[in-house]
Amino acid sequence: MNLTIKVWRQDGPSDKGKMVDYKLTDISPDQSFLEMMDVLNNQIIEEGGEPIAFDHDCREGICGMCSMYINGEAHGPGRGVTTCQLHMRSFNDGDTIYVEPWRAKAFPVIKDLVVDRTSFDRIIASGGYVSVNTGAAQDANALPVNKDDADAAFDAATCIGCGACVATCKNSSAMLFVSAKVSQLSLLPQGKVEAHDRVLNMVKQMDEEGFGNCTNTGACEVECPKGISLENIARMNREFMFASLTNK
Amino acid sequence: MSLDSKIPEGPIAEKWTNHKNNIKLVNPANKRLIDVIVIGTGLAGGSAAASLAEMGYNVKAFCFQDSPRRAHSIAAQGGINAAKNYQNDGDSTYRLFYDTVKGGDYRSREANVYRLAEVSANIIDQCVAQGVPFAREYGGLLDNRSFGGVQVSRTFYAKGQTGQQLLLGAYSAMERQIGKGKIQMYDRHEMLDLVVVDGKARGIIARNLINGEIERHSAHAVLICSGGYGNVFFLSTNAMGSNATAAWKIHQKGAHFANPCYTQIHPTCIPVSGDYQSKLTLMSESLRNDGRIWVPKKKEDVEAIRSGKLRPREIKEEDRDYYLERRYPSFGNLVPRDVASRAAKERCDAGYGVNQTGEAVFLDFASAIMRYGREAANVQGIHNPDEKTIKKLGDEVIANKYGNLFQMYEKITDDNPYETPMKIYPAVHYTMGGVWVDYNLMTSIPGCYALGEANFSDHGANRLGASALMQGLADGYFVIPYTIGDYLADDIRTGTIPTDTPEFDAAEKAVQERINHFMNNKGSKPVDHFHKRLGKIMWEKCGMARNEKGLKEAIAEIQELRKEFWADVKVPGTANSFNQELEKAGRVADFLELGELMCLDALTRAESCGGHFREESQTDEGEAMRNDKDFTYVAAWEYTGEPSAAKLHKEELKYENIELKQRSYK
Numbered sequence A: 001m002n003l004t005i006k007v008w009r010q011d012g013p014s015d016k017g018k019m020v021d022y023k024l025t026d027i028s029p030d031q032s033f034l035e036m037m038d039v040l041n042n043q044i045i046e047e048g049g050e051p052i053a054f055d056h057d058c059r060e061g062i063c064g065m066c067s068m069y070i071n072g073e074a075h076g077p078g079r080g081v082t083t084c085q086l087h088m089r090s091f092n093d094g095d096t097i098y099v100e101p102w103r104a105k106a107f108p109v110i111k112d113l114v115v116d117r118t119s120f121d122r123i124i125a126s127g128g129y130v131s132v133n134t135g136a137a138q139d140a141n142a143l144p145v146n147k148d149d150a151d152a153a154f155d156a157a158t159c160i161g162c163g164a165c166v167a168t169c170k171n172s173s174a175m176l177f178v179s180a181k182v183s184q185l186s187l188l189p190q191g192k193v194e195a196h197d198r199v200l201n202m203v204k205q206m207d208e209e210g211f212g213n214c215t216n217t218g219a220c221e222v223e224c225p226k227g228i229s230l231e232n233i234a235r236m237n238r239e240f241m242f243a244s245l246t247n248k
Numbered sequence B: 001m002s003l004d005s006k007i008p009e010g011p012i013a014e015k016w017t018n019h020k021n022n023i024k025l026v027n028p029a030n031k032r033l034i035d036v037i038v039i040g041t042g043l044a045g046g047s048a049a050a051s052l053a054e055m056g057y058n059v060k061a062f063c064f065q066d067s068p069r070r071a072h073s074i075a076a077q078g079g080i081n082a083a084k085n086y087q088n089d090g091d092s093t094y095r096l097f098y099d100t101v102k103g104g105d106y107r108s109r110e111a112n113v114y115r116l117a118e119v120s121a122n123i124i125d126q127c128v129a130q131g132v133p134f135a136r137e138y139g140g141l142l143d144n145r146s147f148g149g150v151q152v153s154r155t156f157y158a159k160g161q162t163g164q165q166l167l168l169g170a171y172s173a174m175e176r177q178i179g180k181g182k183i184q185m186y187d188r189h190e191m192l193d194l195v196v197v198d199g200k201a202r203g204i205i206a207r208n209l210i211n212g213e214i215e216r217h218s219a220h221a222v223l224i225c226s227g228g229y230g231n232v233f234f235l236s237t238n239a240m241g242s243n244a245t246a247a248w249k250i251h252q253k254g255a256h257f258a259n260p261c262y263t264q265i266h267p268t269c270i271p272v273s274g275d276y277q278s279k280l281t282l283m284s285e286s287l288r289n290d291g292r293i294w295v296p297k298k299k300e301d302v303e304a305i306r307s308g309k310l311r312p313r314e315i316k317e318e319d320r321d322y323y324l325e326r327r328y329p330s331f332g333n334l335v336p337r338d339v340a341s342r343a344a345k346e347r348c349d350a351g352y353g354v355n356q357t358g359e360a361v362f363l364d365f366a367s368a369i370m371r372y373g374r375e376a377a378n379v380q381g382i383h384n385p386d387e388k389t390i391k392k393l394g395d396e397v398i399a400n401k402y403g404n405l406f407q408m409y410e411k412i413t414d415d416n417p418y419e420t421p422m423k424i425y426p427a428v429h430y431t432m433g434g435v436w437v438d439y440n441l442m443t444s445i446p447g448c449y450a451l452g453e454a455n456f457s458d459h460g461a462n463r464l465g466a467s468a469l470m471q472g473l474a475d476g477y478f479v480i481p482y483t484i485g486d487y488l489a490d491d492i493r494t495g496t497i498p499t500d501t502p503e504f505d506a507a508e509k510a511v512q513e514r515i516n517h518f519m520n521n522k523g524s525k526p527v528d529h530f531h532k533r534l535g536k537i538m539w540e541k542c543g544m545a546r547n548e549k550g551l552k553e554a555i556a557e558i559q560e561l562r563k564e565f566w567a568d569v570k571v572p573g574t575a576n577s578f579n580q581e582l583e584k585a586g587r588v589a590d591f592l593e594l595g596e597l598m599c600l601d602a603l604t605r606a607e608s609c610g611g612h613f614r615e616e617s618q619t620d621e622g623e624a625m626r627n628d629k630d631f632t633y634v635a636a637w638e639y640t641g642e643p644s645a646a647k648l649h650k651e652e653l654k655y656e657n658i659e660l661k662q663r664s665y666k
């Protein structure tokens, strides 16, 4: 395949940034999108330029590191995939492909396609855990968990913290991400004990980080590579209401 | 430097308890006066950092990713072992111990493995308490599955995302301590050297990957939890950033490197598809519970499949060679990884590989789908179901068990494994070798510890499936919190370690000089060019099968390549900015040394054991043949300046509880 790639280049947080065009030839449809970017980068280096910075690590859709906004969609075309799971067979010979970073106030650009998502970590630090010290646990089977709850908790827990939901949302809301963690823990007996404080603290931190409000457009669910469901947001809203009413 | 493994006295089942009762403690008020640096936030580092902070130590944790949650442990799929015996199938601490020692082909330390088996049950308790959503049965209790090389069901899992869920558990425990200020987190930081003061590990030099600043960090102890070095091979199932730099740097500062040649080649990975390939993807071993591995019996069928004239499902049952079931009737498709990988290589070398490159075998779910379908039909009271119904029900069961793996496979290959068998081939996956540690997990540098895949400790020459997660968490949650006190008890009056000392100056200068070399080198080829060439040498000459001639050639070739790398590598950009090529250059420079040491170790170990197969040492049936008389030892290498001049120290392995036998899975 022969392609034109238009990539966002930005030297650092204070640089203004711009789109730059690159031409690529002989790309195999079996190549992954990031392997196409590798080829492009080695081409840039050989021509004496600076390669495009982008985040990636596992390249199998689980670490949540990769984060490209491709042709106007977080993680590009295709549902249920991360950028690294996208293959060039999703594109056609002769295509022009636009590649941009996640854009959100709470995710400032570090360089080119790399953004700072530590706001997500701070939200987890504000309450996304069960307060149990190492060694303080009882036997794992002492507390049976209803399989449906366990499965629902698992589904919520598969969030990879990539931030596509934020990048996609016109309000840059992090509700899907936060609600996934709140749901996972509130569905399990181990997490119920702290459910009230957890939801209040996490929502507070989310607001402080500069994420926007949720207006129920549902774009996040569509672009989420892990299929995290909007039901989690509904559950979190209920939890939040209840906690706000009962916590003084 | 001596090689004292510090294995406690007494019967094996009492060693750990006795040891815990006898080692020194640091009282809670004094823990506040002690700083600990943890390099890595995978299962080993994450669990260690959280546990040490909970106990009161001041922890500084480092990772090169943008968040501790992204450590490579996140990618582990299949599960984690524990001797819980919830299935009532006769499992016990002893049996897990025995399986692990046997699986490791009798090249691991008995006392360490026993302790691992002993604490395994606590790990599951801890993770469940953290909210890790393991798979459960309808009664609400935890479910198990079985993995290769064992005959009990002791593997706990969370679909095909067990590593993710365990890591998120450790990560949340860490974040809780970060929120409390007990852990200072340095993400996007890379440790580039260890600082040794008066013979003790007292700090590190790290590079801030965002702005390139070189930083000094001091502590009373340094824990290296930086993962494995499989990426020496360029292509592996490891994440792109996984590297050996932290381990290699401490090796250069005096930590012995043990058994570097023990690498695990995992039998079930998606085959290489082209030159552009950047990494390989694992298909979890759990698939071998239900998938059957085969190649055609007849060469003409092989040809027909390669050319697309026949589809795999069109090959008649009697024309298929289920070679694992044929060669190993009692373990069948569930033989350990090293055995399964070599068997695949044997068939492909004999010309039976089923893809264009001749390097692939089938992993077929057809019979499992139908078997489960029939079971499900019975359960649902459907009498005399037709094939279609059975298939549909069976697909559902399989989707429930392995859905995400099937999906992953389809995304990469564009083939639907519900309808046609997967194609798989072995790939580099895990490194059993690593930094030498004693029973306390301390390296040969006082105050410097190594945990998780970075150390060599528990898996001998071959690791069993679902045992790395167990070991990482055992080290971090249940071993280091005790053993580190024994060392730190002497440091309660030391006070904060200053960083404005000659030792820090020298370490920083060395780091800076290396970076300057890269930036000023007017080379012509990108880092990847050299990494790929190194990988090729390693795969061909120090991969699934090794021999004296090849290893000697490999050593010479790597030395040449290293020279070329330093003279001709091209690193664009600047040193004081975000520069991924510079990061890679440093990592590949270290791989180029480690690779040579791996070959030297493989050459020295003139026996076959576990994942290390020396062609000169095999039985008539082509199985690995150990030489217990000459090689029942841990090879611990001391750095002397050049990898090829490393000095060998031997730690004799004593088997007092398990009798050494030729491993058999027939």
Ligand SMILES: Cc1cc2nc3c(=O)[nH]c(=O)nc-3n(C[C@H](O)[C@H](O)[C@H](O)COP(=O)(O)OP(=O)(O)OC[C@H]3O[C@@H](n4cnc5c(N)ncnc54)[C@H](O)[C@@H]3O)c2cc1C
Residues within 6 Å of the ligand: B039, B040, B041, B042, B043, B044, B045, B062, B063, B064, B065, B068, B070, B071, B072, B073, B074, B075, B076, B077, B078, B079, B080, B081, B162, B163, B189, B190, B191, B192, B225, B226, B227, B228, B237, B238, B239, B242, B243, B245, B246, B282, B429, B430, B451, B452, B453, B454, B465, B466, B467, B468, B469, B470, B472
């Ligand atoms: C695809 C795959 C599937 C697997 N599945 C299973 C399974 O089902 N069951 C099982 O038991 N095992 C499995 N394994 C093996 C297991 O996942 C690993 O052995 C284990 O997770 C390693 O954990 P770790 O904590 O030692 O290191 P890692 O998780 O690799 O963590 C390394 C950490 O060190 C940091 N780091 C490294 N170098 C530096 C540096 N210089 N400076 C700062 N930070 C640094 C990294 O940022 C990272 O945080 C699998 C492995 C792979 C590749």
Ligand code: SF4
Residues within 6 Å of the ligand: A158, A159, A160, A161, A162, A163, A164, A165, A166, A176, A177, A180, A223, A224, A225, A226, A227, A228
């Ligand atoms: S909810 Fe989905 S899109 Fe958002 S961070 Fe989690 S996995 Fe990514």
Ligand code: FES
Residues within 6 Å of the ligand: A055, A056, A057, A058, A059, A060, A061, A062, A063, A064, A065, A066, A082, A083, A084, A085
């Ligand atoms: S690189 Fe890990 S999810 Fe894409």
